[in-house]
Amino acid sequence: MSQNGDSIISVRGLKNAFGEQVVHEGLDLDVRKGEILGVVGGSGTGKSVLMRSIIGLQTPLAGDVTVFGQSMVGRDETEAKNIRRRWGVLFQGGALFSTLTVAENVQVPIREFYPRIDNQLLDEIATYKIAMSGLAPEAAMKYPSELSGGMKKRAGIARALALDPELLFLDEPTAGLDPIGAAAFDQLVKELQKNLDLTVFLITHDLDTLYAICDRVAVLADKKVIAVGTIPELLALDHEWIQEYFRGPRGRAAQATETAEVSA
Amino acid sequence: MSDIAQFEEVTEDGRQVLRFSGPLTLARLGRLPDRLKEVSGRGMLVDVGGVDRMDTVGAWLIHRLVHDNDAEVRGADESTSFLLQNVAAADKPAKIRPDRRPAFVQIMDQMGTATALAGKTMLGLLGFFGALLVTTWTVIKRPRRFRFNATVQRFEIVGIHALGIIGLMSFLIGIVIAQQGAVQLRQFGAEVFTINLIGRLTFRELGVLMTAIMVAGRSGSAFAAQLGSMKLAEEVDAMRTIGVSPMEALVLPRVMATVLMMPLLGFYSAIVAIIGGGLLCWVSLDIPPATFIQRIREVTPITDVWISLIKAPVFGLIIGISGCFQGMQVEGNNEEVGLRTTAAVVQAIFLVIVLDAFFAVFFSEVGWV
Numbered sequence: 001m002s003q004n005g006d007s008i009i010s011v012r013g014l015k016n017a018f019g020e021q022v023v024h025e026g027l028d029l030d031v032r033k034g035e036i037l038g039v040v041g042g043s044g045t046g047k048s049v050l051m052r053s054i055i056g057l058q059t060p061l062a063g064d065v066t067v068f069g070q071s072m073v074g075r076d077e078t079e080a081k082n083i084r085r086r087w088g089v090l091f092q093g094g095a096l097f098s099t100l101t102v103a104e105n106v107q108v109p110i111r112e113f114y115p116r117i118d119n120q121l122l123d124e125i126a127t128y129k130i131a132m133s134g135l136a137p138e139a140a141m142k143y144p145s146e147l148s149g150g151m152k153k154r155a156g157i158a159r160a161l162a163l164d165p166e167l168l169f170l171d172e173p174t175a176g177l178d179p180i181g182a183a184a185f186d187q188l189v190k191e192l193q194k195n196l197d198l199t200v201f202l203i204t205h206d207l208d209t210l211y212a213i214c215d216r217v218a219v220l221a222d223k224k225v226i227a228v229g230t231i232p233e234l235l236a237l238d239h240e241w242i243q244e245y246f247r248g249p250r251g252r253a254a255q256a257t258e259t260a261e262v263s264a
Numbered sequence: 265m266s267d268i269a270q271f272e273e274v275t276e277d278g279r280q281v282l283r284f285s286g287p288l289t290l291a292r293l294g295r296l297p298d299r300l301k302e303v304s305g306r307g308m309l310v311d312v313g314g315v316d317r318m319d320t321v322g323a324w325l326i327h328r329l330v331h332d333n334d335a336e337v338r339g340a341d342e343s344t345s346f347l348l349q350n351v352a353a354a355d356k357p358a359k360i361r362p363d364r365r366p367a368f369v370q371i372m373d374q375m376g377t378a379t380a381l382a383g384k385t386m387l388g389l390l391g392f393f394g395a396l397l398v399t400t401w402t403v404i405k406r407p408r409r410f411r412f413n414a415t416v417q418r419f420e421i422v423g424i425h426a427l428g429i430i431g432l433m434s435f436l437i438g439i440v441i442a443q444q445g446a447v448q449l450r451q452f453g454a455e456v457f458t459i460n461l462i463g464r465l466t467f468r469e470l471g472v473l474m475t476a477i478m479v480a481g482r483s484g485s486a487f488a489a490q491l492g493s494m495k496l497a498e499e500v501d502a503m504r505t506i507g508v509s510p511m512e513a514l515v516l517p518r519v520m521a522t523v524l525m526m527p528l529l530g531f532y533s534a535i536v537a538i539i540g541g542g543l544l545c546w547v548s549l550d551i552p553p554a555t556f557i558q559r560i561r562e563v564t565p566i567t568d569v570w571i572s573l574i575k576a577p578v579f580g581l582i583i584g585i586s587g588c589f590q591g592m593q594v595e596g597n598n599e600e601v602g603l604r605t606t607a608a609v610v611q612a613i614f615l616v617i618v619l620d621a622f623f624a625v626f627f628s629e630v631g632w633v
Contacts, residue, residue, distance in 0.1 A: 085291070098597035103360035114290060121297050123361075128324055128354040137358030145596035164290055164319035191350070195343040196319060 008033045008167060008199045009054055014063035016049055023049050025223040027063070036193055036200040037228075038210045040245065041220030047203045048092065050220065051169055054201070055089055056080060067167070085113045087167040088160035092175070094152035096144040102130060102155045103140040109162045125162075133158040134184055149176045157185070161192070167199045174206045186212045207246075207254035219245075268294040269315075269322070273303065280305040282329070285314035288322030300325060306334050313339025323347035327355065385611075392589040396519060399511040411517055418521035422483045426529060430478050434466075434533040437474060438540025441465055446549055455549055459556060462541035463564035471534030472526075472572045473620055476579040479522060479529065480612040484587035487518050488608035491591025492601040500592070510592070519584035526580030527573050534572060567632040575623050579616045586612040 009031035016024040023046035031037045041047050052058035054065055056072045065072040067083060075083075088109075096105050103126040110117055110125065117125075130140050133154045144152055153176055160168060170189075174182035190213045192198050204210060210217055211231065218228045221241050227234055234242055245251060269292050271284045282303065286292065310330055315322070327348055330337055340348060365373075403410050445461040491514060494500050500510050538560060545551040551559075590608035594600050627633075 099599050101360070110290070114293075117290075117293070118297065124328070125321060125324060126360060127356070127358050128320070128351050130358070131354035131356045132320070132350065137356045140358050140360040141362065143597065161320075164321060191346065195346045195350075 006033045007031060008068060009201065010066045011050075011054065012064045012066075014050075014053060014065065015061045016046065016053060016058065017061055022223060024053075024060075027224045029218060029225050029228070031199060031201055032216075033199055034193070034197055035215040036189065036202060036213050038214035038217040039201065039203045039220060040205070040210065040217060042241070045220045046223075047220055048171055051089075051171055051201065051203060055087070055169060081113075085109075085163055086165055087169065088163060088165035089169040090153075090156045090160040090171060090173055092171045094144070094156035096152060096155055096159070098144050101141055101143055102135070102147070102158070103127070105144070105155060106130060106158045106162050109159065113163060126158075129158045129161060130155070132188070133161065134181065134188070150178065150181060153177060154181075164196065166197065168201070170200065170202045170204075172203055172205065174204065174209050182206065182208070183212075189213055207251055208257065211254050211257070268292050269296045271296070271299070276309070280308040281311055282308060282335075283311045283314060284326075285316075287317040288312075288315045288325070289317055289319040290321040293321070293325075297325060300329060303329070304333060308333055308335045309338055310335050311338045312344055315344070318344055318347060320347060320351055323351045327351045331355070385607075388593070389585065389589055389611075392592075393585055395511060396515060396585065399509065399516055403512060403516065409512060411513055414513065415517040415520055418517045419525060421486075422479065422518075422521040423525035423529060426479065426482055426525075427532070429482070430475055430529055430533050431536045433474060433478060434471065434536040435540035437470060438462065438466060438537030438542075439544045441470070441537070442541035442544035443548070446544075456551075456559075458541075458545060458549065459551070459559040460563045462538060462545075463560045464568055466534040466537040466541070467564055467568040467572055469620075469624075471537060472530035472576050472579065473616070475526065475530045475533045475576070476583065476616045477613055479526060479580070480583045480586075480609050480616065483518075483522060484583045484612045485605050485609045487584065487587030488591040488594075488605040489601055491515075491588055492594035492604050495592065495594045496598065496601065515588045515592075518588055519581065522580035522584035522587075523577045524580070526583075527576035530572050530576040530579075531569075565632075567627075571623070571627050571632060575620065578619060582615045582619065583612045586615065 007030040009029070011027060011029040014024050014027040014029075015022070027050070029050075039047050039050065049058060053060050054067065054072065056065075056075065060073065063073075068086060070079075070083060072080070072083070096102070097108065100108065103123070106126040106129050107122050110122060127137065127140060131137060135151060135154045135158065139147065139151060139155070144155070147155065153173065157170075157173065160170070168189075173189075174185055177185060186209050189198075189200060189202075193200055193213075202209070202214065214231075216228055216230055217234060218225050219234065219239075219242055220226070226239065227237055227242065231246065235246055237243075246255070268286055269284070269288045270286045271282050274281050274283060288296075310326060312318070312326060318326075323344070326337065329335060331352075337345075337348065441462055442458055445458040446455055449455050449457050449461075491500070494514070500514075503510050503513060542551075542553055542556045542560075545556050546553055587608045590604040590611070594604050
């Protein structure tokens with residue numbers, strides 16, 4: 001129970017299915033306050049569906065999802081709103097509003113939840129958030145269709161961070177970024193997490209990100225979370241997929257870089 | 265510890281000091297930003313030791329205060345100084361709104377853009393028609409490249425699936441023509457001419473015209489939306505790289521479907537409208553169906569049927585080309601798909617009505633009255 005006390009997200013007995021196809025069955029997961037939890041799994045194991053279930057976009061067939069100690073299943077809109085202002089979500093493709101500029105996109109959550117903030121401050125907030133996420137200042141005035149894939153992602157991050165959330169959901173944040181940008185992003189998340197007490201739920205395929213910033217990693221397979229732990233803990237497990245994932249050629253390369261950095 | 269961000273202004277050793285307390289976060293700002301605007305004083309000291317929680321918005325406010333007043337920060341712990349450094353690093357002046365222009369210039373700009381766009385659209389439509397003719401010619405030369413299945417599938421969607429709604433619409437139109445005609449003609453004691461009205465109006469004009477409007481709304485819009493979404497998802501580009509011509513695979517089957525289905529649907533529409541009119545004549549004018557059909561055959565010249573059969577494929581061509589052309593013009597974002605879909609329907613209906621006027625004058629002039 002002591003673990004339950006400081007877990008910010010807790011998923012119990014989750015079941016999700018699309019028609020005949022069962023994605024999750026009896027899935028349990030805890031995300032502790034202040035940690036960066038990486039979620040990995042093969043394609044089609046339902047990583048994004050798990051995230052959607054937690055943030056309330058997907059109603060599960062069975063099971064319970066608790067965020068900030070409050071159940072998310074069957075919650076009405078007004079109550080859910082109070083929870084939503086405490087998190088930020090970055091979707092896989094950025095999911096920017098295509099009819100708004102980048103700056104306006106960043107301002108949307110602030111306008112929605114804090115209508116009393118005046119326009120000047122809003123503009124300033126949007127400008128520094130955009131700069132912080134690594135976009136050039138000129139990008140603020142552009143529309144999503146004028147941005148490259150990586151820039152869209154950064155703009156999405158700026159919007160996810162708009163409310164200075166306590167909890168951040170990132171769906172493959174570094175996919176589509178160049179290695180320099182991806183490393184800078186890892187650094188940004190790590191520092192924000194340290195200084196803002198952020199909890200991060202991070203879906204990724206990027207082994208470098210896993211080694212660099214994740215406190216724990218949850219492995220999704222066989223419709224449930226088969227293991228959660230630090231990477232050394234996972235490596236000690238005798239599971240074929242986990243071993244292949246972390247000990248495969250790419251896993252070894254990422255591990256080597258990490259060890260080299262630590263010893264240097 | 266208070267629940268909302270606060271600050272107080274004090275003087276320590278003759279130096280102005282702003283002492284912040286409480287949570288300096290976006291959710292708990294309250295009226296702090298407004299109050300901070302009124303504060304000034306060069307070289308002041310900003311004490312953030314009493315702040316229990318700070319986020320980047322709070323850090324930004326402190327940063328701005330310090331920056332504007334050449335002030336000094338005191339009492340910042342590690343994470344606060346990190347935040348302050350971070351927002352300071354992100355403080356790059358940027359323009360996030362375009363400059364406003366005078367209203368007159370804006371109106372002139374809009375007018376010019378609209379005119380240029382109209383011209384460009386007409387030219388583009390003509391070019392598209394040309395490209396379609398070229399494609400048709402290559403397919404005629406090499407019939408194996410003709411997409412039979414795709415075309416038949418379009419026939420089903422454009423033609424067969426429209427039978428229900430076009431039938432219902434035509435039936436009601438037939439009733440309305442008969443009823444209104446009967447009411448007006450009764451004043452002259454010429455109720456029997458209601459039959460002439462129904463027969464000639466439905467075959468010569470309304471059958472095809474109403475069908476064209478319905479097909480433009482049903483299929484023209486669908487073409488634009490489908491092709492537009494495919495362009496956005498880079499499906500059209502993918503096709504080109506694989507070596508499939510989008511004109512052959514996407515446009516030709518659709519345009520053929522509207523061209524070939526329009527005469528059939530138009531004829532069907534006229535027949536159903538006549539049935540509707542006949543029903544009303546039977547019920548309210550006591551003209552039995554046998555007499556009605558006999559009169560229809562006497563008063564409707566065969567040229568009326570030819571006219572509708574000549575107009576229908578032309579209207580179909582316009583609808584198909586407008587829909588596909590607008591769909592292929594989609595670029596950028598999803599809003600464009602909506603705009604182009606609307607444009608396809610408006611353009612198709614407008615051109616159909618303009619051409620219908622030409623046809624009306626033309627056929628009267630050549631003696632098909």
